[in-house]
Amino acid sequence: MEDPTLDLDTVRRELLRARDALTAEMGALTLVIRDPDATIGFGKRVGEGTTEAITRIERVGAANALQSKLADVERALVKVDEGTYGICDRCSRMIPVARLEARPSSVLCAPCSAAR
Template identity: 35%
Template sequence: MTMTPAQLERFTARLQAERADALARMAGSDSAMSEVRAAKAGGVADDEHDPEGPTMTQEWSQRTAVLADVTAELHDIDRALARIAEGTYGVCTRCGKRITVARLDARPTAELCIDCARLVR
C-alpha cells in the first residue's frame, strides 16, 4: 500500500518541525561551546581541580557529543525529506518493501523496514 498524499504531507510537516527544533538546539549548542572555548582560552576556570563542578574538558566533551548528535539527527531528517521529494519515502532502502506507517510514526526518519532494521543490529 502506498502512502497517501495526506500522510506524506503529515510526515513532511513533522520532519520540518523536527528539523527546526534540531537547528535551534544546534544554535544553542554552538553558543554553549563558544562559552566553554572562551573560558578555556581565558583561563577563567581551573580545568583539573575545580571541586565545585565539572572540568572544562568534561564540559567540552559533553557539548561536542550533543553537537554530534544534533548533526546526525539533521542529516537523517534531511535524507528523509529528500526521500519524500524523490517519491521513495516509506520504502526500505535495503529490501525495497514498504515501511509501515506505524514504524514511520515512531521513527519518521526510518530508512529500513522493521525486518531489515532487526538484521542490522
C-alpha cells in the same frame, strides 16, 4: 507503493518542524562549544579544567548525535519529494507504517537501522 494511512503532507510538516527544532538546538550547542564560558562558566576552576573538558566532549558528542538526527530528517524530506518515503534506504523494503509514525525521520527499516 503508497500507504493510504500515511499522509505525506503531515509527514512533511512534521519533518520540517523537527528540522527547525534540531537546527535551533544545534545552533545553541555550537555556540556553547565555541565559547563555553559564555553560558556555562561560573568563574571558578575545578581541578585543572578537567570537568570543563569533559563537559565539552559531552557537548561535542551531543552535537554529533544531533547532526546525525538532522541528516536523517533531511534525507526523509528528500525521500518524501522523491516518492521513496517509507522505503528502506539500505534494503529497499517497505518500512512499517507504525515505525514511520513513531519516528517520521526513519529512512531505514528496523533491522537495517540496528545494523548501522
